[in-house]
Amino acid sequence: MATESxxxxxxxxxxxxxxxxxxxxxxIHVLAGLDLDVPSGSFExxxxxxxxxxxxLLNLIAGLDRPTSGxxxxxxxxxxxxxxGQLAKWRSQTIGFVxxxxxxxxxxxxxxxxxxxxxxxxxxxxxxxxRVATALRVVGLEDRMDHYPRQLSGGQEQRVAIxxxxxxxxxxxxxxxxxxxxxxxxxxxxLTLMDKLNKELGKTIFMVTHDPAAAEKASVQRKxxxxxxx
Amino acid sequence: MxxxxxxxxxxxxxxxxTFATAIGIALVVFVFAAAQxxxxxxxxxxxxxxxxxxxxxxxxxxxxxxxxxxxxxxxNMLRSNSAVASSAPGGGVIGESVLVIxxxxxDGSGGISNVLLRGMxxxxxxxxxxxxxxxxxxxxxxxxxxxxxxxxxxxFEGIAPGKTFEVRRNRPLLVVGEFETGGxxxxxxxxGDLDTxxxxxxxxxxxxxxxxxxxxxxxxxxxxxxxEADKRLNLKVxxxxxxxxxxxxxxxxxxxxxxxxxxxxxSIAAMIGAAITMNGAVANRTREIGTLRALGFSRLAILTSxxxxxxxxxxxxxxxGLLFVQxxxxxxxxxxxxxTFSEIVIRFAATPAIMISSTIFAVAMGLLGGxxxxxxxxxxxxxxxxxx
Numbered sequence: 001m002a003t004e005s006x007x008x009x010x011x012x013x014x015x016x017x018x019x020x021x022x023x024x025x026x027x028i029h030v031l032a033g034l035d036l037d038v039p040s041g042s043f044e045x046x047x048x049x050x051x052x053x054x055x056x057l058l059n060l061i062a063g064l065d066r067p068t069s070g071x072x073x074x075x076x077x078x079x080x081x082x083x084x085g086q087l088a089k090w091r092s093q094t095i096g097f098v099x100x101x102x103x104x105x106x107x108x109x110x111x112x113x114x115x116x117x118x119x120x121x122x123x124x125x126x127x128x129x130x131r132v133a134t135a136l137r138v139v140g141l142e143d144r145m146d147h148y149p150r151q152l153s154g155g156q157e158q159r160v161a162i163x164x165x166x167x168x169x170x171x172x173x174x175x176x177x178x179x180x181x182x183x184x185x186x187x188x189x190x191l192t193l194m195d196k197l198n199k200e201l202g203k204t205i206f207m208v209t210h211d212p213a214a215a216e217k218a219s220v221q222r223k224x225x226x227x228x229x230x
Numbered sequence: 231m232x233x234x235x236x237x238x239x240x241x242x243x244x245x246x247x248t249f250a251t252a253i254g255i256a257l258v259v260f261v262f263a264a265a266q267x268x269x270x271x272x273x274x275x276x277x278x279x280x281x282x283x284x285x286x287x288x289x290x291x292x293x294x295x296x297x298x299x300x301x302x303x304x305x306n307m308l309r310s311n312s313a314v315a316s317s318a319p320g321g322g323v324i325g326e327s328v329l330v331i332x333x334x335x336x337d338g339s340g341g342i343s344n345v346l347l348r349g350m351x352x353x354x355x356x357x358x359x360x361x362x363x364x365x366x367x368x369x370x371x372x373x374x375x376x377x378x379x380x381x382x383x384x385x386f387e388g389i390a391p392g393k394t395f396e397v398r399r400n401r402p403l404l405v406v407g408e409f410e411t412g413g414x415x416x417x418x419x420x421x422g423d424l425d426t427x428x429x430x431x432x433x434x435x436x437x438x439x440x441x442x443x444x445x446x447x448x449x450x451x452x453x454x455x456x457x458e459a460d461k462r463l464n465l466k467v468x469x470x471x472x473x474x475x476x477x478x479x480x481x482x483x484x485x486x487x488x489x490x491x492x493x494x495x496x497s498i499a500a501m502i503g504a505a506i507t508m509n510g511a512v513a514n515r516t517r518e519i520g521t522l523r524a525l526g527f528s529r530l531a532i533l534t535s536x537x538x539x540x541x542x543x544x545x546x547x548x549x550x551g552l553l554f555v556q557x558x559x560x561x562x563x564x565x566x567x568x569x570t571f572s573e574i575v576i577r578f579a580a581t582p583a584i585m586i587s588s589t590i591f592a593v594a595m596g597l598l599g600g601x602x603x604x605x606x607x608x609x610x611x612x613x614x615x616x617x618x
Contacts, residue, residue, distance in 0.1 A: 055616055064524055064612045085528055091612075092526025103521040103615055107239035119233060120526045164525075176616050 011204050012038035012061055017070035019056050030056045031227045043198040043205045045218035053227045054208045062095050062174045063087045075171040092120040096165030100177035102157040104149040110160045111145040117168040135163035155186025175207040179214050191217045232527055232535035247507050254503040255547025255592055258496045263555040263588040265489015269482035271576035276478030279414035280470030282447040287440040290464045295328045295439040308440055313449035319356035325437030326350045327428040330572045331397055333386035346419045346572035349427025366391045366407025376403045376422035380410040381575035398430040418574040497595050504599030508540050512607045519607050520614030533608040540600020541593055548592035552585055
């Protein structure tokens with residue numbers, strides 16, 4: 001796992017970004033002229049009420065969606081101009097995902113779930129196996145490799161998901177309510193782990209959360225309301 | 231590419247729907263394979279019935295022995311050629327009389343079917359070395375004794391060893407034995423004395439057809455040209471194997487065609503079943519698919535993955551269908567020989583080609599049924615992964 005340092009240069013830059021959805025013919029302006037700079041190596045928490053546009057913003061940063069207007073630049077790539085296929089490839093090389101509901105594939109073991117992003121690389125079987133073992137060791141679950149998600153607790157599932165997020169050594173980890181489905185103890189374990197990924201491995205983390213305790217772990221806290229950063 | 235084990239395990243996890251869909255596909259594969267096995271059975275029974283060094287001679291204009299008549303003079307003309315193997319039984323030429331009778335089925339159903347009776351001279355059996363008595367004895371020449379082919383022995387009232395049946399009132403024929411001819415269509419006939427059989431229909435002076443044993447298979451063209459050149463003789467000369475092959479084409483084509491129509495109708499239902507199952511799979515796994523897309527798997531990878539899953543599903547169905555269809559090899563099946571309008575009994579015959587074509591048919595069903603759900607899966611947005 002490569003260590004990255006915070007050098008202050010922006011890894012995420014949004015310029016005058018708007019995002020409009022349509023309900024029938026009625027436009028809903030979720031983000032309106034938003035600017036954002038996220039320095040490389042930072043751990044940022046984005047908070048805000050439901051419907052404020054947090055998830056939309058996260059989707060844009062993660063390359064899951066494209067803005068209606070404006071420019072989204074992440075790790076040097078202008079995502080606004082990429083095709084679906086280019087975005088998919090870019091995500092596989094650049095982004096690590098942590099989801100609220102863990103999103104592990106239930107029919108695959110922990111190790112097989114962690115291996116998924118590596119199947120999009122040129123790595124051979126032995127290299128993949130070694131990387132999977134390292135990632136699971138980082139999250140403290142090397143002894144749960146062959147367990148299926150249903151055989152793990154919620155906290156363990158989320159740690160497997162974090163192992164999957166870091167296994168391809170992404171430049172940035174995006175986390176959508178990573179503690180939302182966890183009890184306090186498991187949530188704290190996950191947050192400690194994310195803090196470790198940020199501080200020890202230098203991973204940039206951009207996290208959306210409702211949980212004030214989670215936000216406190218972050219070095220920067222931002223608030224989004226009605227599509228604008230406060 | 232999405233790992234194949236993802237699809238295999240997904241199918242295994244949804245055991246009940248997977249099994250139900252596979253059974254639907256299995257049923258279609260069963261019908262599809264059975265129709266072809268039946269056609270193959272007919273081919274084996276009819277197309278293999280003839281020999282290449284033997285010709286069958288009919289009156290010109292006749293397609294079948296049943297509608298042909300030849301007189302004694304013509305039989306003599308057939309002998310007068312150097313291509314005839316005169317050392318063969320009957321001097322290389324035998325004239326036979328065939329007729330079709332209606333007989334009641336012995337199963338008590340009251341149903342009737344047609345049976346072909348063949349009257350042959352004393353050397354008739356020797357002329358066909360593949361024919362052998364399997365029980366009882368050969369009929370004595372010049373008597374009312376007959377033997378019955380193994381395939382139909384006991385299927386009809388009175389047509390079984392030790393029993394009698396009538397072709398003409400008060401002239402019973404006595405079955406004295408059973409014969410077999412290696413599964414060919416002759417095995418579905420009743421053989422008796424030529425004079426007895428033709429006397430029973432009042433055609434004492436003529437035969438239906440003649441069989442001529444040639445010195446070699448290559449002598450056929452010369453012999454045919456010589457016999458057909460004489461317009462007064464008015465003869466039609468065919469290789470015996472070609473004659474039966476032509477007969478089999480009509481019957482096997484009919485059976486295979488009928489089976490194919492049923493299989494295609496069933497396959498529409500099975501494809502709808504596969505489509506429903508795969509649609510359910512896609513609907514239940516929207517978040518999983520979204521997650522795979524978020525991780526970087528392309529639309530094509532998702533499409534391929536779900537098409538593969540549909541193929542696996544159809545292969546499970548094909549395996550079940552083909553397993554059960556093997557049991558049909560134990561079943562024999564009475565059907566109509568459209569050339570003689572008499573019943574022949576055939577067996578379902580499985581060949582590797584049938585197994586392969588049935589599997590391809592199943593996969594095609596899976597692909598067609600799975601295409602729309604797979605396209606739906608490929609269109610799922612990676613944003614779906616984010617929905618809680």
